[in-house]
Amino acid sequence: MTTARRALVLVDVQQQYFDGPLEIQYPSHDQSLPKITAAIDAAAAADIPIAVFQHTMGTAAPVFNPDQPGFALHPEVESRRREPWKSVVKEYGSVYADTDLEAWLREKDVDTVTLVGFMTNNCILASAAGAEVLGFTTEVLSDATGAINIANDAGFADAKTVHTTLMAVLHSNWAAVSSTDAWTQALTSQESLPKGDLGSSAVTGAQKAGQN
Numbered sequence: 001m002t003t004a005r006r007a008l009v010l011v012d013v014q015q016q017y018f019d020g021p022l023e024i025q026y027p028s029h030d031q032s033l034p035k036i037t038a039a040i041d042a043a044a045a046a047d048i049p050i051a052v053f054q055h056t057m058g059t060a061a062p063v064f065n066p067d068q069p070g071f072a073l074h075p076e077v078e079s080r081r082r083e084p085w086k087s088v089v090k091e092y093g094s095v096y097a098d099t100d101l102e103a104w105l106r107e108k109d110v111d112t113v114t115l116v117g118f119m120t121n122n123c124i125l126a127s128a129a130g131a132e133v134l135g136f137t138t139e140v141l142s143d144a145t146g147a148i149n150i151a152n153d154a155g156f157a158d159a160k161t162v163h164t165t166l167m168a169v170l171h172s173n174w175a176a177v178s179s180t181d182a183w184t185q186a187l188t189s190q191e192s193l194p195k196g197d198l199g200s201s202a203v204t205g206a207q208k209a210g211q212n
Contacts, residue, residue: 004112004137004192007105008043009095010036010052011117011124013077016063016070017146024118024146025159035144035180036116037076042184044082049108051086052077053095055123093126102134112137112192114183115175116144120163128174138175139193141183142167172201 013036017024024032043050054071057064065071066089072078081087088099095101095115105113113136115124124145128138147163150156157165171177176195178186186193205211 002192003190004186005108005110006043006112006114006139006187007049007051007108007110008039008114008116009101009127010040010050010077011095011115011127012053012055012119013074013117014054014064014070015072015074016055017118018074020070022063022119022148025148026163027143027146029146032144032146033074033076035141037080039114039116039141039144039180039183040077040080042180042187043114044080046187048187049084049086049105049110050082051088051095051101051104052081053088053090053117053123056089056091093123094130095123095127096130096134097126105136110136112139114139114141116141116180118146120145120147120166121150125166125170128170132174137192137195138170139183140167140170140175140177141180142177144180168201171196173198 016022018029054073055064056066059065059067063070086104088101090099092098113131115127115138124140128140131138147159149159150162167177176193178193
């Protein structure tokens with residue numbers, strides 16, 4: 001495996017996701033938050049760059065309002081924040097959209113971006129897809145992210161289905177999906193994580209579905 005020059009990007013680990021209709025359901029935040037903090041601690045120990053994002057919808061919005069408590073980072077993240085971290089407030093799903101993250105990553109000679117945080121079905125998905133045209137390799141830690149239940153005019157999907165489906169989708173093309181423990185081991189060795197591809201995912205999917 002090739003050597004990876006990583007940065008850890010903490011996506012919207014905000015109080016908004018710990019109660020109310022946007023509360024993370026799968027993996028539950030009781031499970032994902034310790035994995036997020038473990039990733040932070042491992043990144044700090046390995047001296048890799050860390051960027052922390054908070055989402056805003058403006059001061060008139062009912063959620064992600066910078067004047068409201070839900071905007072704040074979770075205390076377990078806030079207590080770990082250090083001066084070298086890059087702090088960004090974003091308005092779009094992707095961490096790259098209308099921010100200077102790309103320039104910061106290039107300045108740090110980063111080629112691999114590890115995403116943790118919330119939500120799988122919105123900002124993690126958008127950020128992983130958005131990295132494709134920029135040339136960054138993306139890693140997503142499946143147990144350090146999380147989804148919510150979704151229902152609208154197009155249908156319903158429970159959080160477990162949303163999360164596990166999107167992890168498989170991401171690993172088929174846009175990201176190397178891994179556990180936090182496996183990532184920490186790769187961090188120590190500076191190796192890249194194995195990534196799936198669309199072709200082999202399609203073949204294996206057809207086999208599992210009994211497709212002729």
